[in-house]
Amino acid sequence: MPSSPTYVNIAAYKFITLDDTVEKRPQFVAVCEKLGLKGTILLSPEGINLFLAGLRESIDAFLAWLHTDARFADLEVKESQSDRQPFTKMLVKLKREIITMKNPLIKPEEGRAPAVDAPTLKRWLDCGHDDAGKPVVMLDTRNAFEVDVGTFNNTVDYRIEKFSEFPEVVAQHKEDFSGKTVVTFCTGGIRCEKAAIHMQNVGFDSVYQLEGGILKYFEEVGGSHYRGDCFVFDYRTALNPKLEATDTKQCFACRAVVTPREQLSPYYVPGKSCPHCRKALTRPNE
Incomplete structure (x- = not known):
């Protein structure tokens, strides 16, 4: 054949x-x-x-x-x-924006935040600090359900539901990053580019974006310092560090990510429902 x-x-x-x-x-x-x-x-x-x-x-x-x-x-x-x-x-x-942040002061075309490429970031994470000796903090700019599929080790995750929440929540935690180098990251680079520029604008003094996002990191250095997979917005749902589709699925009804273990549940009916739907229905009565 x-x-x-x-x-x-x-x-x-x-x-x-x-x-x-x-x-x-x-x-x-x-x-x-x-x-x-x-x-x-x-x-x-x-x-x-x-x-x-x-x-x-x-x-x-x-x-x-x-x-x-x-x-x-x-x-x-x-x-x-x-x-x-x-x-x-x-x-x-x-669209009004190619990634919605609702912050008209963010204009990446007029100047990007510094970017760190995948091999350099891996070296920093191997060492535990950047080239200036500052501790490196990974900051995930994706939505909570994406982070749950996989992220870098020891990453900062604010459990945001949409990207427009990022400016307010990061402002509330500015002191947490004093004396540290922050590396913002996302799936392909677009969200973390805006995020890094915003952080520079509001006074963060050492912030980078991961060039090309998680997918470029996988392509160039694999899954070192990363746990799990990377959520993508198509039928594959998630890619592993070899950029191969995994068995993770997304529920058609509630859009939640459904792991292989969760797919064994009687509440998982492809195209109709999943265990997360069941939790949402029963929660008001708990």
Whole structure:
């Protein structure tokens, strides 16, 4: 039997002023549909954020087309592979922000916070301090349910439910980071880029973002100093440090992450319910 095709999954973003999102949207739709790609592209006045999957030649053709626009010529892409198409449709959306923080003072295009690459971060974590001798603190900027799937060892997790909560909660804990180097991180780099800039703006004196996020870290150094997997927003639900899909699932009904052990529960019915749904229904009567 012929082998099934391998799909290439790409994730990328760039903060760049876009004043022609309305005009660009139908162009993106047409190119993606012609190439048979599926996924989501967000266009906003502050930039582009995309998650796409397709066959190798289609992905390459899309990137070649995208790079003809000088604004996207240096767009850096993170790749992984899967044996099936991880998306069910192709969407190109117009948004106010490509990642919602509700803080108009954050303008990454005007200057990024310092970034640390994966090999350097691993070396810092191996040593327990950065090159200046400061203790390194990992700060997760993702939502709580994502963190529960996996995160760096000894990370700071504020259990936020949405990214717009981050500025207020980190301000409440500013003194906790005195004399330390903070490394913000997220799945692919976009949230931690905004987070690091905000922290600089409000007076944190030693803060970095993890370049390329967890996925780039996995790609370059594997899972060292990381426990668990990384949540992703497609059918794969989570990737391990080898960038392979795991058995973790997401409930269609309540959107909770369902571990392999939880999938053994009689309350787990794929596409309908899970143990977390059951807890939510019984909680008011407890």
